[in-house]
Amino acid sequence: MPVCELCGNDYDKAFEVKMAGKTHIFDSFECAIHALAPACAHCGCKIIGHGIESAGRFFCCAHCAAESGVKGARDRV
Numbered sequence: 001m002p003v004c005e006l007c008g009n010d011y012d013k014a015f016e017v018k019m020a021g022k023t024h025i026f027d028s029f030e031c032a033i034h035a036l037a038p039a040c041a042h043c044g045c046k047i048i049g050h051g052i053e054s055a056g057r058f059f060c061c062a063h064c065a066a067e068s069g070v071k072g073a074r075d076r077v
């Protein structure tokens with residue numbers, strides 16, 4: 001049985017996520033997001049939408065990007 005690499009849960013419906021050539025195994029999206037999603041450089045929350053990338057930093061929304069001095073950030077919809 002595959003085992004979730006984050007919480008170690010042994011679950012028959014675990015799934016694989018391929019990211020940057022590396023395969024990860026998780027039992028739930030919660031674990032996958034916790035392990036793989038980038039964190040907002042301003043508020044620290046996990047970015048599970050498109051987010052905003054600026055100069056190598058990730059933000060969850062235009063508000064956080066603007067608060068951190070990114071000019072002209074807009075939510076991608």
Ligand SMILES: [Zn+2]
Pocket residue numbers: 004005006007008009026027028031
């Ligand atoms: Zn897990």
Ligand SMILES: [Zn+2]
Pocket residue numbers: 040041042043044045059060061064
């Ligand atoms: Zn944020």
